[in-house]
Amino acid sequence: MDAKEMKTALVTGAGMGIGLACAEAFARAGYITILADINEPKEQAARLMAEGHQAVAYRIDVSDTQAVKEMIDWIVSNYGHLDAAHNNAGIQTPQRPMAEITDDEFDRTVAVDLKGVWNCMRYEILQMLKQGQGAIVNTSSAGGVVGFPGQAAYIACKHAVLGLTKTAAIDYAGRGIRINAVCPGVIQTAMVDELILRNPALEQMFTKDIPAGRLGKPEEIADAVLWLCSPQASYMNGQGLIVDGGITV
Ligand code: NAI
Secondary structure (H helix, E strand, O other), X not given: OOHHHOOEEEEEOOOXXXXXXXXXXXXXXXXXXXXXXXXXXXXXXXXXXXXXXOEXXXXXXXXXXXXXXXXXXXXXXXXXOOOEEEEOOOOOOOOOOHHHOOXXXXXXXXXXXXHHHHHHHHHHHXXXXXXXXXXXXXXXXXXXXXXXXXXHHHHHHHHHHHHHHHHHHHHOOOOOEXXXXXXXXXXXXXXXXXXXXXXXXXXXXHHHHOOOOOOEOHHHHHHHHHHHOXXXXXXXXXXXXXXXXXXXX
């Protein structure tokens, strides 16, 4: 198939964890996949190419508005269109009660976890409007619907990402664009490993509180993201799909 006829998918934070699993799922499903990350994921993209898929690495800091605009322009000039976008890059705030978070820590969390999603969505939507079609999935969190101790700034951003998702979905409804969020529970990635490293009691707490009796796998989030971007999810819009082994039930 001619590359211009293949669907394209952009995944931010695709260097590892949930984003990497999602990028792999898009590539294996036949999308030309742009793996975008602050640490350029060259080896990850090369592995997918070696498997016979279409993948390319792109270095981006999603908090940089101009750089995000240039990334979307670059995708369109190379591939002609952007069909699916997964705005997933995120960082945690250092684990501390709310009043002990510094202004710099708060600002950086908001810059990546909220403004980063805002930046990406804005330029993805402008392109998708020109095409008359496209699907966007933002990564919120189970912590986008409930609180979590010691992560006030992060959790505030994840709630805000849901608000942004719902409002943009309404703003652009009926114009061929669907915008949803995925809300992962506790997923086995470097982010969670670091949390457990700092507070080993959390591991037992997570396992005890998760009805499924285990942490989730990045691939289990990828299945949900791929589905949300597929025609099978054509009536899904403005939703936060919780994939959490039942922890918020
Ligand atoms: P991770 O820490 O394993 O991977 C995050 C990736 O984002 C890394 O490759 C990192 O380089 C990249 N990144 C960080 N800042 C960036 C920036 N400014 N611009 C571009 N890329 C940047 O994290 P994980 O666990 O895979 O999380 C992915 C997303 O899922 C995040 O938004 C996180 O908040 C969310 N999430 C994770 C959960 C979990 O249990 N692991 C639960 C709920 C939500």
